Amino acid sequence: MLATVTLPSVGDYVMFAHFDAHNTGTSDDYLNCGLFRSPTDAFGGGGGQVLAGDTSDETIIGAVSTYGPQTVTLRCQNSGSTTYDIDNITIRTHDLSGGLR
Numbered sequence: 001m002l003a004t005v006t007l008p009s010v011g012d013y014v015m016f017a018h019f020d021a022h023n024t025g026t027s028d029d030y031l032n033c034g035l036f037r038s039p040t041d042a043f044g045g046g047g048g049q050v051l052a053g054d055t056s057d058e059t060i061i062g063a064v065s066t067y068g069p070q071t072v073t074l075r076c077q078n079s080g081s082t083t084y085d086i087d088n089i090t091i092r093t094h095d096l097s098g099g100l101r
Contacts, residue, residue, distance in 0.1 A: 002033075005091045007070045012097040015044060017060040017074045019089040023050040025082025033076035035062035047076065050084070 007013055021031050028051045034042040044062015060074065074091060078084065 001073050001075055002086060003074045003089045003091055005072050005093060007064075007066050007072060007093060009069060010067055010097070011095040012063070012065050014063045014094045014096060015061070015072065015091060017089070017091045018057065019086050020055055020057050021050055021076075022055040022085040022087075023052055023082055024085055025052055027052050027080060027082050029082040030079040031056075031058065031076055031084065032079065033058065033060045033074065035060060035064075036073045036075055037064065037070060052082065
């Protein structure tokens, strides 16, 4: 888990998570990320290939409808055995429902 945010109430939300990923390993790898409502319920994703020794800025995008307060978690996993340093994490949320439901 990299970060969490709580959606405060009923709504239709679009979320943008952004961070810098530095591949500290010796091999190129893919970083796969998602926004989750539960450990197995992903509603958004993104990521990409990060070359060994390079840094990549990543943006993860998702949209979700909630029927009450909801905690959202940003999680990532790599495809191989390299390691990452991840920093400058931000998550922006936008409620599109205008209080309507």
